[in-house]
Amino acid sequence: MKSIEPLRCFVKVVEQGSFSGAAKEMNMAISSVSRYVQLLESELNSSLFIRNTRHITLTEMGSMVYRRGLEICTQIDRLGESVAEKRHQVQGKVKLTAPLWFGSHMISPILVKLRRQWPELLVQIDYNDKARDPYDQEYDLYVQITNPKSSLLIARPLKSVEYWLCASPEYICEHGTVNEIHSLTSHQLLKQSAPTGYQGWYFYDEKNRCVQIDTSKGEFSSNASISLWQAALHHAGIVMLARKMIEEDVANGKLVRLLESYRCIPYPQDSFLHLVYAKGKTQEPKCKVVVDAILSELGAHSR
Known part of the structure; x- marks a missing residue:
């Protein structure tokens, strides 16, 4: 059998009791349904209906084809449902x-x-x-x-991501507080060495004017933020990290936020x-x- 469609049409004709009923159910022309059933009979080389003017009656072969055909169509429908379910399943x-x-x-x-x-x-x-x-x-x-x-x-x-500039109270006590951006150049800076390769911190005022500080000669560098965080907690210098990473330490006094009036990021703002x-x-x-x-x-x- 070259296609399942002739078998579907035949099954539907039997279920509806007429070609017109099957055509309406399948949203097809009656002539198309009739042509599919004739194609199925031709492929099976058997008559499936005893036709008269009032109703259709299945031949013995037609009854067997209906039972097997209904089973096949049901299995194919279930297969399609399983594939669709699998396609949308998240695993x-x-x-x-x-x-x-x-x-x-x-x-x-x-x-x-x-x-x-x-x-x-x-x-x-x-x-x-x-x-x-x-x-x-x-x-x-x-x-x-x-x-x-x-x-x-x-x-x-x-x-x-919102960043904060911070240092430990002990570091500030030893090295002095930071009152302006350019004074950072005289402090020990803990810088990010990756992933961007940018050698600077960027500070923006309320008018979005930018001041860049070169961090290429920072005292300590790492490609891991957690390493810089630990260094700052151990009084090694000033660090710029994501707010969510250090705000608890600022809240409990382990770190002090610096230059709060500026928006700061460790890379250009277009990145x-x-x-x-x-x-x-x-x-x-x-x-x-x-x-x-x-x-x-x-x-x-x-x-």
Whole structure:
């Protein structure tokens, strides 16, 4: 049998008791239904109906074909439903890489909620403050500052992160407080050495005028924010870190916030975090739900 459609038409004619009833049920022309049934009879080389002017009656062969045909059509329908269900089912592993501070404070809570919704979804998040190359597709999703310009990749901007400039009270007591931006050059600066490669801190006043401080000669550098955080807590110098990472330490007096009247960031303001992934990734339900969840809470235009 070349196609399932002739068999479906035959089954529907038997169920409806007429060609016109089957045509109406299947939203087809009566002539099309009749032609399909004739095609089935031709392929099986058997008459399936005893036709008269009032009603149709199944032949012995027609009764057998109806019973088997109904079973086959039902199985095919169930197969289609199973495939559709499987296609929309969220299961499997999604690999994601992100900077430690952003991944642990911002993304992890989202993934915890997502796991409650989709218990068969597994998300492996690797924290790395050094940018990975999304072209190698080692991961499904990448959170990074760089915005690759490629038709093979999609880069969705994420919300800007608020940074604070801080030092421990002990450091300030020993080295003096910071009253203006340029006085930072005489202090011990704890700088981020990756992922961006930018050698500076950027300070913006209420009129969005920018002052840049060179951090290339910083006393201590690391590509891991947590390392800089620990160094600041141990009185090694002044650090610029994400607010969510250090606001508890500021609240309990372990760190002191400096130059509060300025908006500060450790890279130019036209650079910001992106969620990067290969085109086609969101065709996979497991990746789509993770992307949608992250962008819903952390996307540049999310509330």
